[in-house]
Amino acid sequence: MGRKGSSKSEKKRTGKRKGKRKSQARRADRHALYEQSVQDPDYDLALAKRLFKKRFGRPPRLLREDFCGTAVFACRWVAGHPDNRAWGIDLDPKPLAWGREHHVKLLSQDQASRLELVQGDVMNATHERVDVTVAYNFSYLVFDSRKTLRAYFRKARSTLRDEGLFLLDLYGGPDSMRLMTETREHDGFDYVWDQDEFDPVSHHAVNHIHFEFPDGSRLNRAFSYRWRLWTLPELRELLEEAGFSQVDVYWEGTDAKTQEGNGVYRKVVRAPADPAWISYIAAAL
Ligand SMILES: C[S@@+](CC[C@H](N)C(=O)[O-])C[C@H]1O[C@@H](n2cnc3c(N)ncnc32)[C@H](O)[C@@H]1O
Numbered sequence: 001m002g003r004k005g006s007s008k009s010e011k012k013r014t015g016k017r018k019g020k021r022k023s024q025a026r027r028a029d030r031h032a033l034y035e036q037s038v039q040d041p042d043y044d045l046a047l048a049k050r051l052f053k054k055r056f057g058r059p060p061r062l063l064r065e066d067f068c069g070t071a072v073f074a075c076r077w078v079a080g081h082p083d084n085r086a087w088g089i090d091l092d093p094k095p096l097a098w099g100r101e102h103h104v105k106l107l108s109q110d111q112a113s114r115l116e117l118v119q120g121d122v123m124n125a126t127h128e129r130v131d132v133t134v135a136y137n138f139s140y141l142v143f144d145s146r147k148t149l150r151a152y153f154r155k156a157r158s159t160l161r162d163e164g165l166f167l168l169d170l171y172g173g174p175d176s177m178r179l180m181t182e183t184r185e186h187d188g189f190d191y192v193w194d195q196d197e198f199d200p201v202s203h204h205a206v207n208h209i210h211f212e213f214p215d216g217s218r219l220n221r222a223f224s225y226r227w228r229l230w231t232l233p234e235l236r237e238l239l240e241e242a243g244f245s246q247v248d249v250y251w252e253g254t255d256a257k258t259q260e261g262n263g264v265y266r267k268v269v270r271a272p273a274d275p276a277w278i279s280y281i282a283a284a285l
Contacts, residue, residue: 023217028189030222031070031098033211037184037191038137041076047265048132048167051250051282056163060131061085064159066122067139070099071115078114079107085114089125123152129161135168141227144204146238149230153242157285166244166283168235175276176205176229189213203229235281244283251279 052060061083065074068088077086090096096117104112118125122135133156143149156166181194190212197206205227211219230238232249239247250265265280 024189024213024215025211025217025219028211028213028219030211030219031095032102033186033189033191033219034209034223035070035072036186037209037211039072041073043263044073044134044136045076045080047280048134048165051167052132052165055165055284060165062128062130062132062161063087064127064130064133065089066133066135066156067137068099068117069095069137070103071096071117072099072103073134073136074115074117075099075103075107075111078111082110087116087118087125087127087130089118089120089122091119091121093119123155129164130159131161131164133159133164133166135166138169138171138225138227140168141225141230144202144228150238150242153239153244153283157243157283160285162285164285166239168281168283169278170230170232170235170281171276171278172229172231173274173276183212198229205229232279232281239281239283244285246284248282249279250282252277 048063049059052058059081061081063074063077063084063086065071065077065086065088068074068090069092071088071090074086074088078084088096088099096119100117104115104117107115116127118127135156140149140152143152153166160166176195177198177200179195179198181192184191184193192210192212194208194210195205196208197204199205205225207225207227208221209223211222213219236247236249248267249269249271251268251271252261253264253266254260255262261278271277271279
C-alpha cells in the first residue's frame with residue numbers, strides 16, 4: 001500500500017531539532033501509538049453487536065476479550081450499556097497496567113465495576129459464560145500446532161453460553177507471505193508494518209511494528225510477533241473439530257472508486273483472489 005503526503009526525507013529534514021531534548025521516539029508511548037494505528041474499538045463493538053443480534057435476535061451483554069492487551073475494547077463494551085459486563089485476559093502485566101491507567105480510570109465507578117481484567121493465560125482464565133468471545137488482531141496465531149490451536153478453540157467454545165459467538169480475525173493473501181514493509185501515515189508519526197521472516201515450510205512468521213517520527217527518530221520493534229500464519233480453511237476445520245457447528249467468514253467489500261477495502265464486511269462462501277486481505281470469522285456453538 002502506498003503512503004500519502006510528503007516524502008519521508010522531507011519530513012526528516014524539516015523536523016530536525018538541535019539541543020538535548022529527547023527524541024520523539026524516546027518520548028513516545030508505544031501503547032498509545034499502537035491503539036491509534038491498529039485498533040478501532042467502536043468498529044469492533046458495532047460488528048460484534050450486528051453479528052450477534054442478526055443471529056440471536058437480541059443484543060449481546062457479556063464479553064470476553066482474549067489477548068486483550070490494553071483492554072480498550074472491553075472498556076468500550078462496559079461503557080456501551082448499563083447491563084454490559086466484560087472480562088479481559090492477557091498474559092502481559094504491562095499493557096494491562098497501561099489500560100487501567102488510560103481507559104479504566106476514565107470509566108465511571110459503575111462501568112468499572114462491570115469489568116474484570118485478568119492477568120493470565122487465555123487457556124486457564126475461567127469465569128461465567130459470555131455471549132461473545134473475541135480474539136482480535138490475530139493474537140491466537142501464537143498457537144502454532146493443530147493440537148494447541150484446537151485446544152484454544154475448545155477453550156474459547158467453553159467460554160460461551162448456548163447462544164454465543166466466537167469472533168476472530170485473520171490476515172492473508174500472497175502478500176502476507178512476502179518479506180516486506182508497509183508504512184502508513186498517522187497524525188504525528190508513521191506506522192511501519194514489517195514482515196521480517198516467513199518460512200513457507202512451517203508458515204512461521206516474524207513481524208514487527210516500528211514507529212517513525214518527523215524528527216527522524218524511530219521506535220524500532222515497538223512490538224514483535226512470532227506467529228504461525230494459518231489459512232482460512234485450516235481455521236474453519238479446526239473450529240469445527242473444536243465443536244463449533246457453524247463457522248462463517250466475513251469478507252471486506254471494495255470501494256468502486258479507490259479499489260481499496262471499504263470497511264463493510266459481508267458473509268461469503270467464496271472470495272476474490274486478493275493479494276492482501278483481512279477477514280473476520282464468526283463461530284457459533
Ligand atoms: C497482538 S496483541 C493484541 C492486543 C489486542 N487484542 C488488539 O486487538 O490489538 C497480542 C496480545 O496477546 C497477549 N498474549 C499472548 N499469548 C497469550 C496467552 N496465551 N494468554 C493471554 N494473553 C496472551 C500478549 O501479551 C499481547 O498483549
